Amino acid sequence: MIQNEDFQDELGNDHIATSAQTPMRSDAFAISDEEKIELIKKDVENILNTLGLDLTDDSLKGTPNRVAKMFVKEIFGGLNPNKKPSSSTFDNKYKYGEMLVEKNIVVYSTCEHHLLPIVGRAHVAYISNGTVVGLSKMNRIVDYYAKRPQVQERLNIQIVQELQKVLGTEDVACVIDAKHLCVNSRGIRDIESSTVTAEFGGKFKEDKVRREFLDYIKLDTQF
Numbered sequence: 001m002i003q004n005e006d007f008q009d010e011l012g013n014d015h016i017a018t019s020a021q022t023p024m025r026s027d028a029f030a031i032s033d034e035e036k037i038e039l040i041k042k043d044v045e046n047i048l049n050t051l052g053l054d055l056t057d058d059s060l061k062g063t064p065n066r067v068a069k070m071f072v073k074e075i076f077g078g079l080n081p082n083k084k085p086s087s088s089t090f091d092n093k094y095k096y097g098e099m100l101v102e103k104n105i106v107v108y109s110t111c112e113h114h115l116l117p118i119v120g121r122a123h124v125a126y127i128s129n130g131t132v133v134g135l136s137k138m139n140r141i142v143d144y145y146a147k148r149p150q151v152q153e154r155l156n157i158q159i160v161q162e163l164q165k166v167l168g169t170e171d172v173a174c175v176i177d178a179k180h181l182c183v184n185s186r187g188i189r190d191i192e193s194s195t196v197t198a199e200f201g202g203k204f205k206e207d208k209v210r211r212e213f214l215d216y217i218k219l220d221t222q223f
């Protein structure tokens, strides 16, 4: 495998994921969030200084600290396993054995190749085997994995695998339709294009079940 910088650049531009796990070092949480914010603040200062900006200007003064806090506490907050939504489940009292679809879940994530936003919608479905989760749990799981430097395929797989674990069933599916600002606003600058990824587990691999799920996503919900 060629490991030069050009190759890495191209790999990033093609947005290829190398694994279903977010690549992290074992010492990722050896220092506290506060220590991370201090270090990143200095790094952001350095970037802005290198670009020739005057950091004594009132408008820019607070930027390094703001960006550092935003990285650690907000847009990359989902790297911290302590922030994973708790996995409380319920018995399926109603014996509802049909498909449950939670659609149009807003996705705000960040492309790990360019650190630019990924914005879109996730549609998640499962067929209960006796265990159900609160509806908002699916939104929280999507949000947790979205708050990492991501590749859309990996985000999609991580959402499905987590729900499979929580629900104790393979019968979980997720479709994500999202715009990548690194494609829309720079590089090829294709403002119209969006990226669709899908992961179908268990019964969702069957044509009929998958079709039903995709038909529900198409439903135009009016309220």
Ligand SMILES: [Zn+2]
Binding pocket: 012, 015, 111, 112, 113, 114, 115, 116, 180, 182, 183
């Ligand atoms: Zn990108």
